[in-house]
Amino acid sequence: MKRTHRWIFVLALSVIALQAQDIGDVGGRLMKDSAVQAALRAAEADEPATLDYQVLLSEIPAPLFQEARRAEALKRIFEEIGLQNVRIDEAGNVLGERPGLAPRPHLVFSAHLDTVFPEGTDVKTTRKGSVIAGPGIGDDARGLAVIIGVARALNQARVQTQGSVTFVGTVGEEGLGDLRGVKHLFNAGLKDRIDRFISVDGTGLGITTVGVGSRRYRITYKGPGGHSFGAFGLPSPIHSLGRAISKISDFQVPADPKTTFTVGRIGGGTSVNSIAYEAWMEVDMRSSDVNALSGVDARFRQALDQALAEENARWGGKVNLTLDVAQVGDRPAGRTPADSPIVQAAVSVTRALGHMPNLGEGSTDSNIPMSLGIPAITVGGGGRGSGGHSLSERFDTERSWLGTQRGILLAIALTEK
Numbered sequence: 417m418k419r420t421h422r423w424i425f426v427l428a429l430s431v432i433a434l435q436a437q438d439i440g441d442v443g444g445r446l447m448k449d450s451a452v453q454a455a456l457r458a459a460e461a462d463e464p465a466t467l468d469y470q471v472l473l474s475e476i477p478a479p480l481f482q483e484a485r486r487a488e489a490l491k492r493i494f495e496e497i498g499l500q501n502v503r504i505d506e507a508g509n510v511l512g513e514r515p516g517l518a519p520r521p522h523l524v525f526s527a528h529l530d531t532v533f534p535e536g537t538d539v540k541t542t543r544k545g546s547v548i549a550g551p552g553i554g555d556d557a558r559g560l561a562v563i564i565g566v567a568r569a570l571n572q573a574r575v576q577t578q579g580s581v582t583f584v585g586t587v588g589e590e591g592l593g594d595l596r597g598v599k600h601l602f603n604a605g606l607k608d609r610i611d612r613f614i615s616v617d618g619t620g621l622g623i624t625t626v627g628v629g630s631r632r633y634r635i636t637y638k639g640p641g642g643h644s645f646g647a648f649g650l651p652s653p654i655h656s657l658g659r660a661i662s663k664i665s666d667f668q669v670p671a672d673p674k675t676t677f678t679v680g681r682i683g684g685g686t687s688v689n690s691i692a693y694e695a696w697m698e699v700d701m702r703s704s705d706v707n708a709l710s711g712v713d714a715r716f717r718q719a720l721d722q723a724l725a726e727e728n729a730r731w732g733g734k735v736n737l738t739l740d741v742a743q744v745g746d747r748p749a750g751r752t753p754a755d756s757p758i759v760q761a762a763v764s765v766t767r768a769l770g771h772m773p774n775l776g777e778g779s780t781d782s783n784i785p786m787s788l789g790i791p792a793i794t795v796g797g798g799g800r801g802s803g804g805h806s807l808s809e810r811f812d813t814e815r816s817w818l819g820t821q822r823g824i825l826l827a828i829a830l831t832e833k
């Protein structure tokens with residue numbers, strides 16, 4: 417995941433608290449319950465085991481589209497810790513159920529299996545003092561460890577939730593994975609059966625309530641190509657690409673909601689004295705607002721067509737270039753309102769653990785339920801992380817059990833009617 421946070425002012429927090437009358441102080445209320453207290457104690461006492469799971473899973477390579485080995489390991493762990501109906505679905509997600517008094521409300525409590533690191537990356541971890549280092553140790557081995565820790569503590573303290581929880585390790589969260597695991601859950605595997613959704617992604621105690629959407633394309637202009645002198649007069653895919661990039665460069669986009677675009681990569685041509693037969697680019701556009709994203713996308717497509725028409729017309733239109741538009745990524749934008757019960761609950765339980773909650777935006781598995789209007793948040797797994805998506809990623813375990821404890825409170829609060 418990628419996430420940014422902005423601090424909420426104390427004033428804004430008290431407004432949220434006032435709007436939260438229906439939920440009340442769910443965090444404070446749960447903290448007084450003896451079974452809940454037992455689960456919280458279990459989470460703290462068991463944190464070394466939770467960290468062992470984190471290291472174990474982090475050291476099993478799980479590049480995008482190659483999550484199967486880590487998935488098998490998580491499946492075995494889900495079985496060991498007593499989850500029910502443990503299985504791997506058609507997409508490769510790992511699921512394990514913890515039934516409550518009733519099937520609904522049904523909470524999906526998830527973390528993602530995949531990493532951004534390619535095959536062959538050394539994913540061995542090292543530990544020095546309170547810090548564990550290794551690629552993927554925080555994003556998202558920490559999330560996986562937290563869902564395991566939450567399930568274990570709930571079982572150990574014999575906490576009976578009102579509704580039911582399905583714990584899930586998802587595939588394809590990062591990059592070109594395009595959220596395929598979570599898409600499968602909501603569009604097929606658990607379609608119409610998920611009432612609330614949490615993704616534990618990364619570290620810290622932030623709460624992500626805004627899902628930044630993105631669209632990604634690979635664009636290719638093609639033509640016959642030829643000698644730069646002998647075939648002069650032919651339209652050029654590279655020139656057409658240049659025309660398109662020039663138009664894209666001048667796009668004006670809203671600052672709020674933040675909307676962005678970039679031509680990330682370009683390529684084409686074979687030699688300096690040729691009219692290219694092909695030129696391509698890869699383009700990324702993002703916004704937390706559905707309409708703003710669609711708007712920039714529409715202008716982008718228009719720019720591609722205009723560039724093609726202009727380049728063909730420039731050379732008389734006898735020989736025409738072609739344009740191929742391949743969409744390689746589609747993450748829908750969405751948001752869970754700050755005054756919605758799920759966000760209020762997350763704010764309340766975070767405060768109950770003595771922390772100031774901060775709300776932020778990001779592009780995570782929660783984008784999918786958010787875009788469908790299903791209550792969803794992404795939360796950090798506790799501890800402190802640095803160097804996400806880099807080989808020097810680190811996780812500071814100092815008081816990291818707070819992440820597991822908050823997960824426990826969320827699991828109980830969000831299965832209440």
Ligand SMILES: [Zn+2]
Binds near residue numbers: 528555
């Ligand atoms: Zn992540």
